[in-house]
Amino acid sequence: MYIAVCGTGYTGITTAVVLCEFGHSLYCFDIDPELSESLKNIGFVEPGLERLINSHIENKKLSFVSDLKEALNSTEAVFIAVPAKEQPITSASSSPFLKLFNEISAHLLRDKYLPLFVRTTIPIGTSSNLINTIVQARPDLRVGIDYDVITNPSFMREGSAIHDLMSPDRIVFGLSQASFQNLNSNARKAIDNIFAPLKTLNVPFLYTNHETAELIKSATMGLVTVKMAYMNELEKLCDGIGVELKALLKGIGSDRRVSGDSLMFSAGIGGSSLPRVSRLLVESGKNFGTELSILSEALASNDKRLQTVSTKILNYFKSILDKNNLKASILGLSFKPFSDDLMESPSLFVIKNLLQEKIKVSVYDPYFLPNSFNLKKIPNNLLSNDCFTLCNSAYDCVNQSNFLIIMTDWPQFRTLDMSKVKELMCSSPAIFDCINMFENCSKDFQYIAA
Secondary structure, X not given: OEEEEEOOOHHHHHHHHHHHHOOOEEXXXXXXXXXXXXXXXXXXXXXXXXXXXXXXXXXXXXXXXXXXXXXHHOOOEEEEOOOHHHOOOOOOOOOXXXXXXXXXXXXXXXXXXXXXXXXXXXXXXHHHHXXXXXHHHOOOOOEOOOEEEEEOOOOOOOOOHXXXXXXXXXXXXXXXXXXXXXXOOHHHHHHHHHOHHHHHXXXXXXXXXHHHHHHHHHHHHHXXXXXXXXXXXXXXXXXXXXXXXXXXXXXXXXXXXXXXXXXXXXXXXXXXXXXXXXXXXXXXXXXXXXXXXXXXXXXXXXXXXXXXXXXXXXXXXXXXXXXXXXXXXXEOOOOOOOOOOOOOOHHHHHHHHHXXXXXXXXXXXXXXXXXXXHHHHOOHHHHXXXXXXXXXXXXXXXXXXXXXXXXXXXXXXXXXXXXXXXXXXXXXXXXXXXXXXXXXXXOOOXXXXX
């Protein structure tokens, strides 16, 4: 099939290349000229993505068009994937998302069926409002015959997005009532054609109404947020009482009611998805007269976690008698490994507080090397600060440092030569470990758990 993806940010590009992998031909369009260039110079890192983009551009399955009408003329389906960072938390009423949707609906044709798949995370009730928008603006069009709005949330983890889209746990489709009830509807036929490869893999297809599909996405993210906040609170309980953390995780994760894969400790919940979508769900609840107090408390707990981590680090520096040339080394800038997403990154929160205390900060992250193309994601006030340094290696980062702070669970950090690290650091070196990566180093370093 010929398919248009409108919105060429993270969600749009990953969706496009996976649809190419399914055998379709993709036209990509974005209303933002800067994002429009993402096919030529991707503004983010995702393992395997650049290789797939180059491959499908070369085989002419993937192309960029600068004219929306051109993108829609030859297509049999449209995926709307405005970058999540531009999506408002509480409403889509004045967003780039709605602007793009209105432009698309203006180009719809009578007697040429075109399904509109909504990939962007949107507030509950938005899909139904979108249909009403088309009904009012284009009374000549018939829902289910000339077009459908299909809520199709993406469930992908940064760092493994391609895998998650190629082998999803399930795929969700929110349909209008008529298309939901009619097994031979145009919407269902389009879905079967586009996602045929997933059917052969026996991936569960969940058909429901728009509101349920919208809530499935945000509720899933909310539950993960609660789970992560709970684990971080447990880690605080464990601090100083002799708990073996690896055994704790194994003991909890072995219970059939609990998925052990995502049990972890961290400095806090970050990224452009989890916190934002969780707050979106809390706000949606308020809009419908429901207080989601557990999720609200999890978000508040995360804020406290960030503050606790930062306070512990600053208290260590206050305990050092010689205040001259204090230096902290931070391993990990992104909120998680295999991602260059700095949205609400706990590292940035800690770095900001250290710099405010005039403490030198050196940072190493494999995705943020000096002179790398994605340095523009780092706030300018950090890059221009004389006390902030990006390093080419972990060993450069720890050189002449008082305090090593582990913020991100990059696997290569686990293979560091800790004897060499100790030699490079100042006398009486200390480790602040948000990941509990180096528990076994407590005899060689002053070891402080998050």
